[in-house]
Amino acid sequence: MHSIKEVSLFFFLVLTNLSVAQHSSWSSSRPDSHAPISIMGDHYHQKGEFMFSYRWMSMKMGGMQIGKENISSESVLDSYMATPTKMQMNMHMLGLMYAPSNTVTLMIMSSYLLNDMGLKTKMGMKFSTSSGGFGDTRISALVKLLNKxxxxxxxxxxxxxxxxxxxxxxxxxxxxxxxxxxxMQLGSGTLDPRFGLTYLGQYEVFSWGTQAQYIFRIGKNSKKYSLGNQFLGNIWSAFKATQSISLSARLSYLSTTSIKGSDASLNPMMMPLLNSTNSGRNLWGIGLGFNYLILNGALKNLRLALEVSNPLSQKTKGIQMKEESAITVGLQYALNHIH
Ligand SMILES: [Cu+2]
Incomplete structure (x- = not known):
């Protein structure tokens, strides 16, 4: 027989565990419940919630490198007719999330891209090229595996x-x-499956997250090439400065394999970026950002966020432009938010 003491201890433990369990599921109502704004698919929603998002991402590239070594325009022009000197990429992204259940959140994202490149010929003549239009469209399902x-x-x-x-x-x-x-092209031209895992944790004033993704390309596109597969890893931590503001730091690793095949209409001897062997890179980067969550008033549940990032080190296959700084600004608005 159990003594009264043992029985009451048992109930005490059950009750404290229950009360801890009620308050200890991962909260979606903190500024740092959302990852730094450059990360996608970092969170899921409760049944019936909708979320609209808009992001603007601007990235600069400049200078050339081979492997980890910087090389001058002149040395590129020893073997090519022209070389790029700089590039500016602007991407506008629209997203919609909807949770048909507490386990599954569906997400669709489309983008509009504007690219500008500055180049120089062997004769020293400067010129520029630009491209723009809709990018690829991504549909994903986020499946909750654990929340406690x-x-x-x-x-x-x-x-x-x-x-x-x-x-x-x-x-x-x-x-x-x-x-x-x-x-300078706007999409991959192939169907690209993507798999990922996101693990998040919260403390009183700190939170952390980590996400790994892998992107495959199915077959070759209409131009007889496929872009490289990508592994993307991110780890971040955020400090909840107030109920509505958090500050974040992020470390990223992106590994892209080389392009397979080539577009026969491009002359690979003309400039490095027309030669598919000059593709593929490994890049470590760091990002600093903030999230702002509006807690009351007419704009309740509107989130604003900004992140600036910079490469820490990068290694290219062949001769390629170097990535420089990037900035991402975003706005997220949840409807039917339960908390
Ligand atoms: Cu969302």
């Missing part, structure tokens, strides 16, 4: 549809209406 003890784990399964044009053209001194190089 202020920790959350979810899987991502998605596919990207090739809605981005891969026949962008512009005038160059060598040729009018020339097909632009691989980095």
């Amino acid at each position: 003890s202020q920790q959350s784990l979810h899987a991502m399964v998605g596919i990207s549809f090739p809605t981005g044009n891969i026949n962008q053209k512009d005038d160059t001194p060598m040729m009018s209406n020339a097909i632009l190089g691989y980095p």
Whole structure:
């Protein structure tokens, strides 16, 4: 027989565990419940919730490198007719999330891209090319696997549809209406499955998260090439400064394999970015940002966020432009938010 003492201890433990369990599931109502704004698919929703998001991402590239070594325009021009000197990429992204159940959140994202590249010929003549239009369209499902003890784990399964044009053209001194190089095209041209896992944790004033994703390309596109597969890893931590503001730091690793095949209409001897062997890179980066969550009033549940990032180290396969700083600004608005 159990003594009164043992029985009461048992009930005491059950009750304290229950009360801890009630308050200790991972909270979606903190500024740092959302990852730094450059991360996608970092959170899921409760049944019936909708969320609209808009992001603007701007990235600069400049200078050339081979492997980990910087090289001058002049040395690139020893073996090519022209070389890029800088590039500016602007991406506008619209997203919609909807949770048909507490386990599954569906997400659709489309983008609009604007690319500008500055180049220089062997003769020293400067020129520029630009491309722009809709990018690829991504549909994903986020599946909750665990949410307890202020920790959350979810899987991502998605596919990207090739809605981005891969026949962008512009005038160059060598040729009018020339097909632009691989980095100036707007999509992959292939169906791209994507798998990911996101693990999140919260403490009183700190939170952390980590996400790994892998992107495959199915077959080759209409131009007989496929972009490289990508592994993307992120780990971040955020400090909840107030109920509505959090500050974040993020470390990222992106590994992209080389392009397979090539677009036969591009002359690989002309410039490095027309040669598919000059593709693929490994890049470590760091990002600093903040999230702002509006807690009351007419704009309740509106989130604003900003993040700036910079490469820490990068290694290219062949001769490629170097990535420089990037900035992401975003706005997220949840409807039917339960908390
Ligand atoms: Cu959302």
